[in-house]
Amino acid sequence: MSFLFDIPQEVLDLIGDFLNNRDVARMVLACRHLHGCFSPLLWKKVTLQVWPGKQLIPIDQLQTRAYCVHTLQIRGPLPLEYYSVVFPRLSVLHLETTATTDYSGAEQDYNWACLVRHNPTIQYVDLHCPHVLSRNSSEVWSAISSSLQNPKRLRLDGLGIDAFSNSVQELFWKAASKFEEVDYMGFDQLAGGGHNIIDFSRIKRFAYTSIDMPGRTDYQLGLFSRCTGLTRLRWSHASSYFPIDDFIRFLEGKTWPLLDDLALERIAEEDKDVATVIRLVPPLKHLRLQARSFGPLCFGELGKRHFGTLRSLCLSRCDGLTSRMALEVLNNCSLLEVFEARCISVVDLAELPQPWACHRLKYLGICFNGGHDQPGMDSVVFEQLSRLKQLEEIDLSLTDIPHMRRRLEGRVPQWDLNSGGLERLVTLRRLRRVAFGIGQNLEQEDIEWMLEHWRLLESLEGILSPYLDISRRLRAFAATRGVDC
Secondary structure, three states, rough: OOOOHHHHHHHHHHHHHHHOOOHHHHHHHHHHHHHHHHHHHHOOOEEEOOOOOOOOOHHHHHHHHHOOOOEEEEEOOOOOHHHHHOOOOOEEEEOOOOOOOOOOOHHHHHHHHOOOOOOOOOOOOEEEEOOOOOOOOOOHHHHHHHHHOOOOOOEEEEEEEOOOOOOHHHHHHHHHOOOOOEEEEEEOOOOOOOOOOOOOOOEEEEEEEEOOOOHHHHHHHHHOOOOOOOOOOEEEOOOOOOHHHHHHHHHHHOOOOOEEEEEEEEOOHHHHHHHHHHOOOOOOOOEEEEEOOOOEEEEEEEHHHOOOOOEEEOOOOOOOHHHHHHHHHHHHOOOOEEEEEEEHHHHHHHHHHOOOOOOOOOOOOEEEEOOOOOOHHHHHHHHHHOOOOOOEEEEEEOOOOOOOHHHHOOOOOOOOOOOHHHHHHHHHHOOEEEEOOOOOOOOOOHHHHHHHHHOOEEEEEOOOOOOOOHHHHHHHHHHHOEEEO
16 A cells, blocks of 8 residues: 555544544544544544533534434433434433433433434443433333334433332333343332333343442342343342342242352351352352351352352452462462452461462452561562463552451562562563552652553552652652553
8 A cells, every 4th residue: 555545444444443532633634535534433422411601513413423423422401303313323322410400300201212212223321310200201211112123231320210100110120121231220219019020031231239228139139030041140239138048049949040240249147158159159250249257168169169260259348258268269260360359468378389370360459468577578479479470450459448457467568679579570561550558668760660661551559658758759750651640
């Protein structure tokens, strides 16, 4: 190819995928040929919002470029004619409202339904609507249920199922049942039925977060039990009661035979009960667990049933997970890519020095501590980390575990050149993010070494130095090199 004009449009489209809007705008202004090639990219994602001092995209201009729009985001109410525009390639629809705007719930329901009916190609629906839709808002759910040709994901944030009448609840769940993935966060304390006669077998991935206090765990579990095709279940609730007996009963009945991704929170039952759950679920690829009574029985079942299949394991909110247990995970889970736990004792690590089996690990969230009175103990930590050549993120902080700092046994390993540990990590060339948490005493030469050897580094988090002026100087230096700090 001798000229820019010889590059096929398919290649230019691929190039455009790597450019942000500012770069695309520059390309469009460069010449007439590039204007024709790249201007559709500026319309690929469109946001419509009535905002003081800003002009809404004129309706005729939007209709002319409607064929370019793949993602449409609507914030707040719009003039009526905007809801009748046909976007032939629209696949993603974001609908947002704010509690500060004066809405008519019935009118909003009708307008959203009109937009959905005009655009049956929509596959992904994101709906953020705190307290907007009225008790009898049924049009939008009917439109989603009857009009969309190939719906894939429904995300709902701030919705209150219990605000709907029983008939609208049934329409809502009928609409949700058409999707392969449902992600719900909202209220359900006063929810009735509505889902008892609906087939949810199409839903493969279900994330459900109830923010009511107390939550309706019986209602939620009844809903999940009808989703027999689930491969992913992520369940978060505000209730202090987890219906573990009913959950075990559904597992014994093989209600979810395809399940390989499970996240459960607020389990306060005994270790033996949690162990029964871990024993009965199918072999898991992904597990996130918050269990106050997590102990040796549960961990034993985890090892027998799931170590050979796990890709991600998050146990940082399990009080009973010991340092030795965490090491056993790293020593035995060869497919593991994500691991999050609390602490590993450097003393325990020195007593079990064999190389970890998790060579695929990309994310490690854990704290190493102790061994401060024995020289050379830090080298054991850095020797193990240096073997994790696929590592992209390492989080050594404990900021998300409020009571953990006072449980640290002495200092944490120092990531600096003086201790000799940092130089061992030259093999971690894929690192993008490092979060230190507490206890570091770095100098500029340490940051320079990181920037030189970890070329993909994007973020350094945590307290870099106990001295505020040095910490600020290090952050400013890292920022000049494009690293968020």
